[in-house]
Amino acid sequence: MSKTYSRRGFLKALGVIGTTAATSTIVSCTSSENSASAGTDQEPPIGKMTYRTNPTTGDKVSLLGYGMMRLPTVETNGSAREENDAEIDQDMVNRQVDYAIEHGVNYFDTSPAYCRGRSETATGIALARHKRNEYFIATKLSNFAPETWSRQASIEMFHNSLKQLQVDYIDYLLLHAIGGGDDAMDTFNKRYIDNGILDFLVEQRDKGVIRNLGFSYHGDIAIFDHALKMQDDGKIKWDFVQIELNYLDWKYANEINDRNTDAEYLYAELVKRGLPSVIMEPLLGGRLANLPEPLAGRLLARDPQRTIASWAFRYAGTFPKVLTVLSGMTRMEHLKENLNTYCPLEPLNDEEMKFLEHIAEEYVSFDIIPCNDCKYCMPCPYGLDIPAIFVHYNKCLVEQNVPRDTGSPAYRKARRVFLVGYDRSVPRLRQADHCIGCGQCESHCPQRIRIPREMERISRYVDALKRDDTKGLAETTKTDEEEQ
């Protein structure tokens, strides 16, 4: 009898350890687990934030903007990514928003689509506890679904944003992710032009319900050019534009994916027209905080006091016409680290900019899938966890656990890490081999990743890994460019 008890006690103890382990890991939607950073250890100073001035309205905008796309969620279990279903941790959101405002952050960027449609509500709750003149709200007209293309549905979406955010005016309103869709021009026209929504938004700006009108852009360059040409032709006056800018996308966005455009071009076009840039993906969903070891080593060796992420934030902030740099700070550590970077900003000098461009050049050779874990592709109707698959694959790439040759000395270990880790991070029925290639996700991807093709490649890679098939491994670790 005593044996039974002690065994039960042991199991119970295990359970307790398991739960404690689980709860102590705060869920983060991002994969940026960049620890070992001197910057996070010290409390960021108050009153030192760098501000930029909006040329149209004269707003003094903090260089660090709070992205509300990767909000913390209530912990349900420590492993896997089933946190997808978890509720937003409103207490934590409130705490972090309070802390951010206390340290000078005043720009909060959300959207009706973020966090499964819950971001605006959570943002509204957190910000309503502060004075309206203490913060700027940016939100978007995220009428992606064809059901919301009608004038009525889109206007309803706008009014709902005001309601959820508990405000009577929006400081920065964006057409959301123009340049997406299978036929980008057609999609753009249907979402904003044919239904008269752009005219409606201009009216709202005239009435003061919208203080600044702009757009965020991903994807087809023709739409970016088209939107700017509309301004050149006098059809519209944009107040700002949101683009993706970081040291990888500056010169290599196109090389990584031939359907994308380098940030160098985008930024130059905006500067030419005197338009301030709002920067998104400065860290590429955390990928630039989690660099492959040789590159991480070089950044750390150059300045052990600075975190790897801080280089990317300083890079984006160094451009003078950047109004604010958005960061989806899931955790308090992210917030503190970024505050330390921007309170105040120490701009990069020319030599440091070049240094980062070299890092970018080498990064490209790692064939990392350019997924930023934004989850725009989700939910996949066939149950796949697309971003989780990419995150796992990239993590293994960065940690050099994507073996290409069964004969390599570390093969067995790398194989185990890849396969066991794969089952841990993605349930089997949500893995890449279940992708049927319907392609529904592809038009939603801001990075324009050819998702079904990558799913098939990863599925074949995993199969080759299970079969210890060197030829299969070599074939499936080729990148798009090599295949073409």
Next chain:
Amino acid sequence: MRLKTIRTALAAVFFTLITILLLDFTGTVHHWLGWMAKIQFLPAVLALNVVVVALLVLLTLVFGRIYCSVICPLGVMQDLISHLHSRRAKNRFTYSKALTWLRLAMLAVLVVAIAAGLGSLVALLAPYSTYGRIAAGLLQPIYLWVNNALAAIAEHYHSYAFYSREVWMRSLPTFVLALAAFVLIAVLAWRGGRTYCNTICPVGTVLGYLAKFSWLKVRFDADKCKSCSLCTKNCKASCIDHTTHTVDHTRCVACGNCLSKCKFDALYYGPARKAQQAATAPTEEQTAKTAPADEARRAFLVGGAIVAAEAALAQAGKKVDGGLAEIEDKTAPKRTTPLTPPGSLSARNMARHCTACQLCVTHCPNDVLRPSGDLATLMQPTMSYERGYCRPECTRCSEVCPTGAIRPIDTATKSATQIGHAVWKKENCVVVTDGVSCGNCARHCPSGAIMMVQLDPNNDSSPMVPAVDRAKCIGCGACEYLCPARPFAAIYVEGHEVHKEI
């Protein structure tokens, strides 16, 4: 004294190791311990493993039924249970007469069942396999839960030493039968020690009659005996009659308990010192029921499936980011001919050789094998593809099978062995029902047996649907497992009675 010590030590080692072999799911243990299943008597007989059978016969002819005391895990399990009782109630056994008619009847049933190919009946009577089912049904879930707890801890520390495995009910009838067998045998062992072995177990009967002629036996030295009855009261086989100084050697499992209990050295284990007469006792009232044969119900799968409850969204029709679509569990299709794994040669070979020890089932890394729910093949392994498919690199079931029901097969032969063929069900195919393009079955077919063809051959713009080239299909089930149609896959595998190399 020495006999008991050696026997206990050996039994502990054998029992522990064979239990580990039966529980292991990682595929590492059977390289070292696979032989332990292969030296089990009935599996060796069914595998026509002449060497092992001969050695076991020889072993018994020399030492008596030490097989039952050391090698058979079901026997050792009973000793354990009986020992727990004996610690509380000392000297609790009495001599009873052998139930010869029942023993011979059970043996006859087994022989007839083997001859008639009634696999499920053989399985019910096979002692090692009964233990296998108890281990697989009752112990493996616990083993897996502990493993999963360790895996969670390992994951926390970024260790890959453990990985978790889903615990699921593979077959309700088999679980119920395993539980019933355990309860029955445990009760018998608690009350009467080796009752099961000496009344029901046909292996015990065969070895018992061999042991009658063994060289070494437990024997009385009548001159020294003071008739204190301690030997009788401590004989878990109830086979010692101290009043007549006889030991029923057909029932004695050579455990040595009597030797260590006798204070007068009146019993010894060894060759005959002088002429001994073996007592054959007539029947007595002790009875035991056979494990209740539950009617075969369809096995339904209860399992912690991944259920991601989709929370209500703020606005209908709005595209929001994130979330996971719910995945409906797949339901096993009704297969006209059940599937048996590559290496099993045919349904008949499987039915005739398998003793349903579940070793292949617990070892299957892809959750393909599970006990059959059909009455004729009850508890014997069958395949289904809701949780995985029979992957080309894996031949584990063929490596572990001790009975020759699944013969050893290499990966190349396996990939060329047709165990069934895929059948497309148009009414379930998402190309037809959802109007999407798919072809996941064709993309993942390892033998290139699925071609995508136009639904309407006369219409160039009609959607592409799969067509199966039956000559190439090996029946691995990749298509069925990876088919997006739920709960019934739109392409499923129909088994073949006789496997064929293509």
